[in-house]
Amino acid sequence: MIRCNNIQEQARDLSESICERWRHILAAGDFVLGEEVSRFEAWMSQRCGGGYVVSMNSATDALLLALRALGIGAGHEVITCSNTFVATVGAIVAVGAQPVLADVGDDELINADTIGPLLTARSRAVIPVHLRGRPVDINEILDICGPRGVAVIEDCAQAIGTTIKGHQVGTSSDAAAFSLHPLKTLGGMGDGGALVTTNPAIAEYARKARNHGLQSRDEAVLFGINSRLDSLQAAAINIKTQHLDQWLRRRREIAAFYDDAFAGTATGTDLGRGRQGSSYYHYVVKSRKRDKLQQHLAKHDIEATIHYPIPIHRQEAWRCSQPLISLPNTERLAQEILTIPCHHHLSDGDVEKIARAIRRFDSR
Ligand SMILES: Cc1ncc(COP(=O)(O)O)c(C=O)c1O
Incomplete structure (x- = not known):
């Protein structure tokens, strides 16, 4: 089976070097927020042009602590999209704010046009999601939010x-x-995440809040959470950082091959077509006969998945606690999208096989 993710192959390829680092950590007993964690934060800061980086247990916690750092809670509204992993909306609900869901364009991304009409006097933040590693038009969003004093927190969970x-x-x-998370293009062997900011006050709050609000071993200056990155995860991630650019190049190469192979077909190319700078965390095609296409690929030993088949506003968690809303484009896309394999463990033969199978389906 050609799989949609390469989680096992990645672990297999790097297991020796990772285990060797882990042996050092075991010997040193440096398990939580250790030297490897500092090394990761320094690497990530450089990657992000010098911003503050506070590593933690997950992107969910990074969203949660960013919202808290900005003082967002009860009585406030936070705008995001519905076609995302549930964590984006979960973090808003967790701080007691009201999530407000914007529809998306045909590229599956929210934009200034869909956000604009939803801004009210209660709006405190917008969380654009760089879904599938596709860059949202962040400058247009900053332009409408900045003058109103509405903060922007980017969900980059899929966007290294x-x-x-x-x-x-x-x-x-x-x-x-x-x-x-292990499924991400840069992931550990368990959960992990990072908050990135250029605002020293947000960084300072997050650094304390991720560790129970402690400013020293015995002094808590605020009530926080336990969201520390551990040294074993950081060590695995630090090894992967050395390969990241090569992996990203391979994803882009595969995406370019698919773009050529699917141009002019009924299934078509990635929904983010034309958008420069995608890291192709997912390559997503669209078909009115999506379920049949998925079955056809499975018959050819090709796994294709749906991210996400149920938009958040159609989840039980939303229906039992939030207002009934309709987001026509989000709902239509959820019926038609299909994620096909796009990762660095695919051989040229695999990619050609996938392209052939889709073209054969289209020509039936
Ligand atoms: C768009 C998006 N936001 C947030 C998250 C949450 O990330 P984590 O699992 O690190 O909490 C994910 C994870 O898949 C995601 O895809």
Whole structure:
């Protein structure tokens, strides 16, 4: 089976070097927020053009602590999209704010036109999601939010390596949340995440809040959470950082091959077509016969998945606690999208096989 992710192959390729680092950590007993964690934060800061980086347990916690750092809570509204992983909206609900969901364009991304009409006097933040590693038009969003004093927190969980004009996304807003979950292009062997910001007050709050609000071993200056990155995860991630650019190049090469192969077909090319700087965390095609296409690919031993088949506003968690809303484009796309394999463990033969199978389906 050609899989949609390469989680096992990555672990296999790097297991020796990772285990060797882990042996050092075991011997030193440096398990939590250790030297490897500082090394990761320094690397990430450089990657993000010198911003503050506070590593933590997940992107979910990075979103949560960014919202808290900005004083967002009960009585406030936060705008985001519905076609995202549930964590984006979960973090808003967790701080007691009201999530407000914007529809998306045909590229699956929210934009200034869909956000604009939803801004009210209660709006405190917008969380644009760089879904699939596609860059949202962040400058247009900053332009409508800035004059109203509405903060922008970028959900970069899927966007390591995504760029705008050559710069990593997540560096031009108030704060950004990155995920280091094993399925991500840069991930550990367990959960991990990072908050990135150029605002020293947000960084200072997050650094304390991720560690129970402690400013020293015995002194708590605020009530925080336990969201520390551990040394074992950081060590695995630090090894992967050495390969990241090569992996991103391979994803882009595969995407370019698909773009050529699917041009002019009924299924078509990635929905982010024409958008420069995608890191192709997902390559997503669209078909009115999506379920049949997925079955056809499975028959050819090709895994294709749906991210996300149920938009957040159609989830039970939303229906039992939030207002009934309709987002026509989001709902239509959820019926038609299909993620096909696009990662650095695919051989040229695999990619050609996938392209052939889709073209054969289209010509039936
Ligand atoms: C768009 C998006 N936001 C947030 C998250 C949450 O990331 P984490 O699992 O690191 O909390 C994810 C994880 O898949 C995601 O895809």
